[in-house]
Amino acid sequence: MKFSVKNELLKRLFAAQGKPVSGQDIADEFGLSRTAIWKYIKELEEEGYEIGSLRKKGYYLIEIPDIVNQANIHEHLETKTYGQTIHYFKTCPTTQKIAHEEAQNGVEDGTLIISEEQTAGKGRLARPWTSNAGRGIWMSLIIRPNLAPQQAPQLTLVAAVAIVRAIEDITDIHPVIKWPNDILINNKKVTGILTELQADPDRIKAVILGMGINVNQDVTDFPEELQSIATSLKIEKGEEVDRAKLVAKILEYLEQYTSLYVEKGFAPIKLLWESYASITGKRVRANMVNETVEGVALGISAEGMLELQLADGSVRGIYSADIEV
Numbered sequence: 129m130k131f132s133v134k135n136e137l138l139k140r141l142f143a144a145q146g147k148p149v150s151g152q153d154i155a156d157e158f159g160l161s162r163t164a165i166w167k168y169i170k171e172l173e174e175e176g177y178e179i180g181s182l183r184k185k186g187y188y189l190i191e192i193p194d195i196v197n198q199a200n201i202h203e204h205l206e207t208k209t210y211g212q213t214i215h216y217f218k219t220c221p222t223t224q225k226i227a228h229e230e231a232q233n234g235v236e237d238g239t240l241i242i243s244e245e246q247t248a249g250k251g252r253l254a255r256p257w258t259s260n261a262g263r264g265i266w267m268s269l270i271i272r273p274n275l276a277p278q279q280a281p282q283l284t285l286v287a288a289v290a291i292v293r294a295i296e297d298i299t300d301i302h303p304v305i306k307w308p309n310d311i312l313i314n315n316k317k318v319t320g321i322l323t324e325l326q327a328d329p330d331r332i333k334a335v336i337l338g339m340g341i342n343v344n345q346d347v348t349d350f351p352e353e354l355q356s357i358a359t360s361l362k363i364e365k366g367e368e369v370d371r372a373k374l375v376a377k378i379l380e381y382l383e384q385y386t387s388l389y390v391e392k393g394f395a396p397i398k399l400l401w402e403s404y405a406s407i408t409g410k411r412v413r414a415n416m417v418n419e420t421v422e423g424v425a426l427g428i429s430a431e432g433m434l435e436l437q438l439a440d441g442s443v444r445g446i447y448s449a450d451i452e453v
């Protein structure tokens with residue numbers, strides 16, 4: 129976390145677990161006036177933190193707002209780099225665009241862009257992505273793995289496995305993955321992943337991993353046309369899920385699995401991915417830009433391609449398609 133007095137103040141309030149923290153002590157430590165500290169407290173209150181104060185004793189934390197800012201995520205985060213720097217927005221058109229700009233500006237590996245709401249969230253194939261305020265996790269992670277550009281598509285599968293594992297840990301729900309990047313619960317989509325690349329011909333400059341996770345929506349929060357095909361963790365579990373905790377867990381698995389992929393190749397990820405795959409052994413239709421093919425899904429290749437067995441017995445590798453089961 130970058131140093132700021134406000135963040136430091138918040139960290140002390142978190143650490144004190146509801147006990148008072150002396151404003152005077154903090155003022156002395158940072159060489160500031162007590163009024164300056166009081167102004168930071170007011171700013172935190174404006175962000176939604178409920179803070180009490182006791183004469184002569186100091187400030188204490190009463191309630192932490194349900195927001196996915198850096199401080200709340202860092203309360204749970206145990207990574208080396210992923211998410212150590214977080215750029216948080218209340219609203220923005222799409223975190224994907226901000227992440228592209230930040231990547232070009234040279235931000236470090238693992239910088240996270242996250243927003244409570246997106247007004248122009250985008251999905252694969254230029255589809256819109258519904259991103260209502262305060263209900264989901266809408267985030268784009270900028271990573272700079274030491275991989276060749278042709279190894280980037282597999283990162284989508286790495287991300288899918290990381291998100292499924294994190295959801296399992298935090299909620300005890302067991303989602304499945306529909307190739308390449310949809311995460312489903314009871315056949316409805318709970319998460320989408322959009323992987324974009326900034327690269328030279330022989331080198332990845334940055335990968336932007338865009339992740340949209342439906343967390344605390346009710347059915348009526350989805351547009352009518354999505355209500356039968358989309359779901360949220362709250363709908364499936366019957367209770368609200370702590371978004372900041374889930375973000376931290378996703379970042380931990382992402383960091384772990386990305387370095388596993390970089391160091392050991394795709395084989396260990398392939399095994400994990402296949403253990404969560406929903407379509408293996410099923411007859412599916414793969415809709416590609418210029419053609420549609422039908423076949424039985426055999427699994428994924430060593431490169432992460434979907435392998436379909438066609439009616440004539442031949443095996444066809446699919447790089448990119450929309451899959452209908």
Ligand code: BTN
Pocket residue numbers: 221222223224246248249250251252253255257259265266267268309310319320321322338339340341
């Ligand atoms: C899909 O079509 O399944 C991919 C959806 C990806 C949505 C996420 S939300 C955060 C990031 N910002 C966007 O505009 N899109 C991605």
